[in-house]
Amino acid sequence: MRTYKVAVVGATGMVGQRFLTLLENHPWFSVAMLAASPRSAGKTYTEALNGRWAMPVPLSDSVANRVVLDAEADAEKIASGVDFIFCAVDMPKDATRALEERYAKLECPVISNNSAHRLFADVPMIVPEVNPQHVQVIDAQRKRLGTKRGFIAVKSNCSIQSYVPALHPLMDYHPTEVLACTYQAISGAGKTFASWPEMVDNVIPYIGGEEEKSEREPLKVWGTVQNGAIVDAASPAITTQCVRVPATDGHLAAVFARFSQKPRLDDVIARWKAFEGEPQQLKLPSAPRQFIHYFEENDRPQTRLDRMLENGMAVSVGRLREDSQYDIKFISLSHNTLRGAAGGGVLMAELLAAKGYFD
Numbered sequence: 001m002r003t004y005k006v007a008v009v010g011a012t013g014m015v016g017q018r019f020l021t022l023l024e025n026h027p028w029f030s031v032a033m034l035a036a037s038p039r040s041a042g043k044t045y046t047e048a049l050n051g052r053w054a055m056p057v058p059l060s061d062s063v064a065n066r067v068v069l070d071a072e073a074d075a076e077k078i079a080s081g082v083d084f085i086f087c088a089v090d091m092p093k094d095a096t097r098a099l100e101e102r103y104a105k106l107e108c109p110v111i112s113n114n115s116a117h118r119l120f121a122d123v124p125m126i127v128p129e130v131n132p133q134h135v136q137v138i139d140a141q142r143k144r145l146g147t148k149r150g151f152i153a154v155k156s157n158c159s160i161q162s163y164v165p166a167l168h169p170l171m172d173y174h175p176t177e178v179l180a181c182t183y184q185a186i187s188g189a190g191k192t193f194a195s196w197p198e199m200v201d202n203v204i205p206y207i208g209g210e211e212e213k214s215e216r217e218p219l220k221v222w223g224t225v226q227n228g229a230i231v232d233a234a235s236p237a238i239t240t241q242c243v244r245v246p247a248t249d250g251h252l253a254a255v256f257a258r259f260s261q262k263p264r265l266d267d268v269i270a271r272w273k274a275f276e277g278e279p280q281q282l283k284l285p286s287a288p289r290q291f292i293h294y295f296e297e298n299d300r301p302q303t304r305l306d307r308m309l310e311n312g313m314a315v316s317v318g319r320l321r322e323d324s325q326y327d328i329k330f331i332s333l334s335h336n337t338l339r340g341a342a343g344g345g346v347l348m349a350e351l352l353a354a355k356g357y358f359d
């Protein structure tokens with residue numbers, strides 16, 4: 001595999017910082033440029049961070065003194081200097097959409113963690129183990145945008161990364177109704193306890209826009225490609241409650257599911273243990289060896305103990321039981337800024353690189 005030069009746009013943010021730690025020794029991708037808002041532009045990365053480094057590993061010398069570019073004003077320079085960009089910015093939706101489209105039209109592919117393009121039918125929203133076949137809509141998107149190389153591919157919302165992978169191996173039992181309550185870490189809001197002290201010893205029962213995304217996005221991920229567009233799956237019906245809890249990282253979900261054909265519990269466990277997707281088959285560098293880990297212990301998975309399983313790229317599941325109202329219920333957990341954001345973005349980029357989309 002050749003190596004690709006990349007820029008991280010939104011490099012100073014929570015997800016951007018994760019990208020930098022994951023790309024530090026990446027075998028295929030090397031960070032050539034960093035970009036953020038005009039507030040950071042022209043400063044070294046350390047100056048721009050201004051104490052915001054929130055990663056559990058020290059800031060690397062390879063980026064500390066790099067000068068941060070302006071994502072908008074320097075777009076042409078960035079697009080011509082790298083093979084593709086990772087984009088994770090906190091901007092109004094319209095501005096994010098315009099920024100991402102601008103890079104794509106400058107023939108620079110965009111791997112996005114933002115929600116602005118998630119519901120476009122010709123923009124693939126990829127969980128690499130679940131719907132890698134959706135990359136094929138990129139051809140239609142390139143036609144719409146009038147590009148040869150440029151395109152946008154997006155990550156789904158971090159909240160769905162715990163329960164969609166766990167339900168996916170059960171799809172041929174035809175889930176009809178799913179109820180998921182998520183217990184989401186503060187890094188999902190780009191925050192730490194230092195920057196959000198109100199979250200210490202507290203639970204906040206509202207995350208703006210999260211329930212709508214959590215109910216809608218799985219249907220696109222499970223959708224089918226028809227004439228260059230992704231058509232959402234018609235079922236299952238999904239209802240959610242998303243709650244912010246005082247954990248640094250890790251989104252945990254309590255899931256209830258009803259199926260048209262009720263699976264036996266031991267079949268569910270066997271499906272989870274046997275499941276692998278293209279990332280495992282292609283041995284992509286960031287792919288977890290085992291995507292879904294099933295815990296027998298009653299008190300697992302736990303956010304703090306289990307979020308870093310397989311470098312934060314695996315999904316852990318436990319407490320599988322029959323339910324009195326639904327058919328089954330279980331708990332699932334994924335790391336929101338790794339599998340749910342930057343790690344999932346890097347894995348998606350590896351999938352696209354392996355399929356030749358950056359050449």
Ligand SMILES: NC(=O)c1ccc[n+]([C@@H]2O[C@H](COP(=O)([O-])OP(=O)(O)OC[C@H]3O[C@@H](n4cnc5c(N)ncnc54)[C@H](OP(=O)(O)O)[C@@H]3O)[C@@H](O)[C@H]2O)c1
Nearest residue numbers: 010012013014015036037040071088089090114188190341
């Ligand atoms: N945190 C998560 O777990 C998570 C998971 C999935 C998806 N996401 C999504 O990822 C994106 C970033 O989230 P985050 O948590 O990393 O946010 P964050 O920590 O608030 O960081 C926001 C980043 O956006 C940059 N930015 C703000 N305005 C900009 C502008 N006008 N032009 C260019 N860059 C600008 C900031 O640069 P400055 O430092 O210069 O202001 C910073 O680098 C959001 O769309 C979020 O929904 C987050």
